[in-house]
Amino acid sequence: MARRASFVKEIRNKYENVLLLDAGNTFWSDVPLTRKTGSLIIVEAMNIMGYSAAVLGEKDLTLPKDALGKIISTANFPILSANVLEEDGKPLASPYTILEVKGHRIAILGLTGLPIPPITGYRVLDPLETGRHYIRNLKGQADIVIVLAHTGGEIAKELGDEDGVDLVVWGGVSGQNPGPFWNESNASLTIIAEVPTPGHAGREVGFARLNLDSKGRITHYEWSTTSLTPSFPDDPAIIGLIQRYGGP
């Protein structure tokens, strides 16, 4: 997190319009310090970094309900999920958010993957069907539609095929090449920062530089991932946060 914060600062110093997004399974953890804080250390670090939005992954739904509620209320950024409902049918989190950047309205829709095995306490709707429903409605409200999906690669790619979608940022297990996928037919880009494997967590940050025309269509893109090697300095604000929670 401390190296990630340095990298984010570096990018913000270089570029004017930067969105920082998280595609899920970020709060669930088997790290003792994170568990001890109810994952608040993670959400507070994301607040320091100035995240624009995050989506809940299915592992995040296995956190105790009160802990998840506290995470959502502590975040200074929207934590999204359009397809996770409480048992009474109320949405657990905001389905989407709309940001404005230089006159462009950017909708960010959150979709959570189906938990396997199914979990109790929530109703998780089909992410593809729910996604299609929201995308149809968001097309009229925004000129750029980003889907933030912790759904795995196959569903992410199908979401990228939808008319009106410009960018899919996804997380989860991939059954296919995790590199960027450019869909020529609707000019949409589908990207993932890193594929989860044992020992991978927090290692990579994805970087997409997009040129959009006045109607919000991607005309050019560059994409890469950066490994957070020790060459990135630790950000003092994150180190301070870690120490406040009793970390090294």
Next chain:
Amino acid sequence: MKRFSLAVILALVLTSCSPTPLPLPTPTFTPTPTPQPLELVVLHTNDTWGYIFPCG
């Protein structure tokens, strides 16, 4: 008296029809900002699994 009343009515009618311009609101034109081409950088992370320090 009748003649005086008619004169008053006539004066009122003439005054109300006078060419004094009404204070029309000045139109203010606020152009709708047309979005320009945009360079947008999207940084993205996923599956952090609560890791505070990078691993792997």
